[in-house]
Amino acid sequence: MPREYQYPFELRHLVYFREVARRLHFRKAAEALAIAQPALSRQIAQLEAALGARLLNRSSRRVELTPAGAALVERIEPMLSALMRVPADVRAVAEGRVGRLRVAFTGLAMATVLPDILRGFHRGFPGIRLELNESPTTQQLAALHAGEIDCGFFHPDAPSPGIDTTLLLRERNGVLLPADHPLRSRDSLRLRDLAATPFVLFPRTHNPGFYDRILGAFAAAGVAPQIAEEVWPRSNGVGLVRAGIGATFACPSEARHLPEKVVFRRLAGPAPESRLVVGWRSAQPVPPALAALLEAAAAHAAP
Amino acid sequence: MPREYQYPFELRHLVYFREVARRLHFRKAAEALAIAQPALSRQIAQLEAALGARLLNRSSRRVELTPAGAALVERIEPMLSALMRVPADVRAVAEGRVGRLRVAFTGLAMATVLPDILRGFHRGFPGIRLELNESPTTQQLAALHAGEIDCGFFHPDAPSPGIDTTLLLRERNGVLLPADHPLRSRDSLRLRDLAATPFVLFPRTHNPGFYDRILGAFAAAGVAPQIAEEVWPRSNGVGLVRAGIGATFACPSEARHLPEKVVFRRLAGPAPESRLVVGWRSAQPVPPALAALLEAAAAHAAP
DNA sequence: TACCAGTGATGCCCAGGGAGTATCAATATC
DNA sequence: GATATTGATACTCCCTGGGCATCACTGGTA
Numbered sequence: 001m002p003r004e005y006q007y008p009f010e011l012r013h014l015v016y017f018r019e020v021a022r023r024l025h026f027r028k029a030a031e032a033l034a035i036a037q038p039a040l041s042r043q044i045a046q047l048e049a050a051l052g053a054r055l056l057n058r059s060s061r062r063v064e065l066t067p068a069g070a071a072l073v074e075r076i077e078p079m080l081s082a083l084m085r086v087p088a089d090v091r092a093v094a095e096g097r098v099g100r101l102r103v104a105f106t107g108l109a110m111a112t113v114l115p116d117i118l119r120g121f122h123r124g125f126p127g128i129r130l131e132l133n134e135s136p137t138t139q140q141l142a143a144l145h146a147g148e149i150d151c152g153f154f155h156p157d158a159p160s161p162g163i164d165t166t167l168l169l170r171e172r173n174g175v176l177l178p179a180d181h182p183l184r185s186r187d188s189l190r191l192r193d194l195a196a197t198p199f200v201l202f203p204r205t206h207n208p209g210f211y212d213r214i215l216g217a218f219a220a221a222g223v224a225p226q227i228a229e230e231v232w233p234r235s236n237g238v239g240l241v242r243a244g245i246g247a248t249f250a251c252p253s254e255a256r257h258l259p260e261k262v263v264f265r266r267l268a269g270p271a272p273e274s275r276l277v278v279g280w281r282s283a284q285p286v287p288p289a290l291a292a293l294l295e296a297a298a299a300h301a302a303p
Numbered sequence: 304m305p306r307e308y309q310y311p312f313e314l315r316h317l318v319y320f321r322e323v324a325r326r327l328h329f330r331k332a333a334e335a336l337a338i339a340q341p342a343l344s345r346q347i348a349q350l351e352a353a354l355g356a357r358l359l360n361r362s363s364r365r366v367e368l369t370p371a372g373a374a375l376v377e378r379i380e381p382m383l384s385a386l387m388r389v390p391a392d393v394r395a396v397a398e399g400r401v402g403r404l405r406v407a408f409t410g411l412a413m414a415t416v417l418p419d420i421l422r423g424f425h426r427g428f429p430g431i432r433l434e435l436n437e438s439p440t441t442q443q444l445a446a447l448h449a450g451e452i453d454c455g456f457f458h459p460d461a462p463s464p465g466i467d468t469t470l471l472l473r474e475r476n477g478v479l480l481p482a483d484h485p486l487r488s489r490d491s492l493r494l495r496d497l498a499a500t501p502f503v504l505f506p507r508t509h510n511p512g513f514y515d516r517i518l519g520a521f522a523a524a525g526v527a528p529q530i531a532e533e534v535w536p537r538s539n540g541v542g543l544v545r546a547g548i549g550a551t552f553a554c555p556s557e558a559r560h561l562p563e564k565v566v567f568r569r570l571a572g573p574a575p576e577s578r579l580v581v582g583w584r585s586a587q588p589v590p591p592a593l594a595a596l597l598e599a600a601a602a603h604a605a606p
Numbered sequence: 607t608a609c610c611a612g613t614g615a616t617g618c619c620c621a622g623g624g625a626g627t628a629t630c631a632a633t634a635t636c
Numbered sequence: 637g638a639t640a641t642t643g644a645t646a647c648t649c650c651c652t653g654g655g656c657a658t659c660a661c662t663g664g665t666a
Contacts, residue, residue: 008390011314012624026643039625041644051390053397057586058643061634064450067590068397075389079382086378087311087354094356094371147367283360287370315653329614342654344615363613363661 011083013047014076016040017055021073024063096288098127102149103293104140105132107234109153109276112253113168113300121296128289134233136206144281150290151280153297157209162282166298169276172267173249176241179261190269191221198228198246200237213272214249220270238262249274314386316350317379319343320358324376327366399591401430405452406596407443408435410537412456412579415556416471416603424599431592437536439509447584453593454583456600460512465585469601472579475570476552479544482564493572494524501531501549503540516575517552523573541565552577 019029020040030040048055055069065073092098105114118130135143140152141160156165175194177184183193204211218225228246231237237248242262251274255264278297280290322332323343333343351358358372368376395401408417421433438446443455444463459468478497480487486496507514521528531549534540540551545565554577558567581600583593 009314011312027641035624036626037643038627038645042624045644051393051397053394055393059633061632061642063643064586066397067402067592068393071396071402072389072393075385075392079385082378082382086375089378090354090356090358090371090375093374094354094369099370099374289370330612338653339655340614341616341656345653348615361614363615364663366614 008050009047011080013043013050014080016043017047017069018073018076018080020044020056020063021065021069024065026058026063092127094288096125096128096290096292099287099289100129100131101151101289101293102131103133103151103153104135104143104149105153106137106140106155106276107134107237108155108169108251108254108274110134111234111257112251112276113297114153117293117297117300120299121293124296125289125292128292136202136232137210138206138208140279144279147281150287151278151293153276153278155207155210155275156277156279157207160279163279164282165277165279166294166301167275167277168297168301169251169253169274171251171253171274173272173274174252174255174264174266175247176238176250176255176258176262176264177247178241178244179263180244181247181263183265184263186265188266188268191217191267191271192223192269194247195223196226198226200229200231200240200246200248201227202232202234202237203230206232210272210274217270217272311353312350314383316346316353317383319346320350320372321376321379321383323347323359323366324368324372327368329361329366395430397591399428399431399595402590402592403432403434404454404592404596405434406436407438407446407452407455407457409440409443409457409579410437410540411458411472411554411557411577413437414537414560415554415579416600417456420596420600420603423602424596427599428592428595431595439505439535440513441509441511443582447582450584453590454581454596456579456581458510458513458578459580459582460510463582466582467585468580468582469597469604470578470580471600471604472554472556472577474554474556474577476575476577477555477558477567477569478550479541479553479558479561479565479567480550481544481547482566483547484550484566486568487566489568491569491571494520494570494574495526495572497550498526499529501529503532503534503543503549503551504530505535505537505540506533509535513575513577520573520575 016029016033019033020026023029023032026040026044027037030037033040044056051068051072053068054066055072057064057066089098118132122128122130133149135152137154137156140149140154141163143149144152144160144163153168159165175189177197181197183189183197186193201211201214215225226246229237229240231240238250238259240246241248242259249272250264252264252266258264278294280286280294285291286294319332319336322336323329326332326335329343329347330340333340336343347359354371354375356371357369358375360367360369392401421435424431425433436452438455440457440459443452443457444466446452447455447463447466456471462468478492480500484500486492486500489496504514504517518528529549532540532543534543541562543549544551545562552575553567555567555569561567581597583589583597588594589597
């Protein structure tokens with residue numbers, strides 16, 4: 001059975017025709033195309049038949065474009081020159097020299113290891129455009145599965161099937177307090193010392209596992225947690241602490257760059273633990289640009 | 304000898320790949336393309352080899368685009384949809400339904416038959432864009448030979464090889480005088496009556512033959528011509544007459560739409576004769592849009 | 607656990623058609 | 637009018653796209 005899906009023409013016809021239209025001379029065009037003149041004549045005739053229009057007026061001494069031929073040249077010229085660049089472009093993407101990476105992250109990632117990772121990555125892959133979006137752990141996992149992002153920096157609760165991860169940070173939390181908090185002078189606190197202090201947390205839906213482990217830490221300390229606000233993104237939570245609304249949990253690593261009027265204090269006794277990983281869809285092979293970013297991240301991996 | 308000029312791929316590869324990329328399923332894509340699945344697999348493999356990049360990750364249960372494949376889809380999608388429209392567009396141009404006509408004309412043409420011709424033509428061929436430029440006879444002939452215009456309305460001196468013409472107007476000239484000219488009250492003049500009146504002519508280079516026939520008319524009348532100005536385009540010449548600078552020659556047909564303060568008078572005795580033709584490159588066949596314009600012009604042909 | 611359904615890839619063959627060579631008809635040029 | 641050069645045509649060869657049959661692999665299921 002012959003094929004049903006017929007193309008009116010092939011790229012070959014267009015390239016051949018362009019050459020004839022440029023030179024207005026079959027023999028010279030054929031030479032430039034490194035084919036014999038009769039083959040060229042036939043291909044042009046085919047193209048004319050396919051389009052149902054005469055493209056060239058040829059007397060045996062002169063070849064000239066018809067209006068239809070001129071219209072065709074005008075339309076295909078930009079396409080052909082664009083198509084010439086396609087193979088190189090595609091290969092560049094395949095080799096990771098250019099492209100884009102869609103990266104999601106949490107506030108903690110940006111406050112700790114992410115800037116260094118991105119700096120190192122961008123030095124090695126200047127052609128890769130990074131699309132960075134802060135988003136909660138649960139959304140990152142959904143986006144990874146849906147193929148909407150290439151990797152995410154988030155706080156895992158349980159292993160996710162189909163997602164590979166590398167652990168970057170694992171730290172016992174301390175707390176951030178307003179600088180005028182009554183307990184600001186104490187170097188180390190216990191959770192039960194903060195029984196009367198309202199806490200600013202993230203919405204539970206953003207990471208139910210971690211949220212519940214925080215509540216577990218309160219329970220272990222024998223304290224009923226006072227949740228003042230559930231706020232997102234993270235920077236707003238720190239802003240509320242700064243405004244004196246309450247306290248929040250934070251990693252020691254995060255404490256290096258705190259705004260004014262916010263202080264970090266270690267927690268003795270029960271405390272939640274933060275884990276930061278970079279995660280990506282399990283795939284063989286990992287695209288080169290992503291592989292490079294993951295490698296840069298692995299250089300900051302937790303011991 | 305095998306061909307030297309190798310295309311990295313053909314349109315077929317791109318259309319096939321687009322279908323697979325849309326459906327992410329070889330069998331369904333093959334069905335949509337009305338080919339068998341193995342043929343499709345091979346064409347995709349060829350495309351990947353040609354580009355030197357893997358475009359699809361296929362496990363035996365799932366097909367997904369690699370970044371390179373996504374980049375390729377992005378680039379070819381607009382081209383393919385544009386290419387789909389090309390055959391219809393080219394055919395429309397070939398049939399004269401759309402396109403453009405580059406038309407040159409002289410002031411006399413625009414002052415007489417051209418507006419009617421264009422009006423009639425545009426009614427029949429609304430898709431044709433007319434590019435109209437006033438230009439002198441000699442320039443029109445050069446532009447016709449160079450293929451820079453499709454037809455011209457001009458004043459021929461001798462037949463031009465390679466240019467076909469249709470005579471549209473053939474009239475003995477009269478003169479345009481300023482309304483305050485001493486001879487304004489005479490209904491009919493002779494050239495020798497105007498021996499003292501300066502004349503406004505066009506530059507000789509714009510039509511040497513006609514220019515010399517004008518001088519011949521002066522000679523036949525036994526008058527030495529007073530050339531006040533050589534000016535172009537024609538409308539400026541009429542403007543100078545209106546300003547009282549001098550007189551100029553004009554056709555009776557032209558006299559129907561004169562500005563204020565300019566009057567037309569017939570000439571008895573020796574007088575130049577104006578011939579207006581429409582001319583186009585001899586070609587078989589004449590493009591349909593041009594043919595339609597020529598037909599509209601022929602309807603106004605001189606008897 | 608073994609089977610089954612369904613995936614894309616591979617092997618093999620046929621034929622359509624693209625390209626080659628030889629040649630023709632037509633037309634400028636001398 | 638002889639000659640050279642143009643694009644078109646006739647004929648042949650063989651490359652390659654497409655067909656069918658089948659394989660290897662995977663995931664769900666009885």
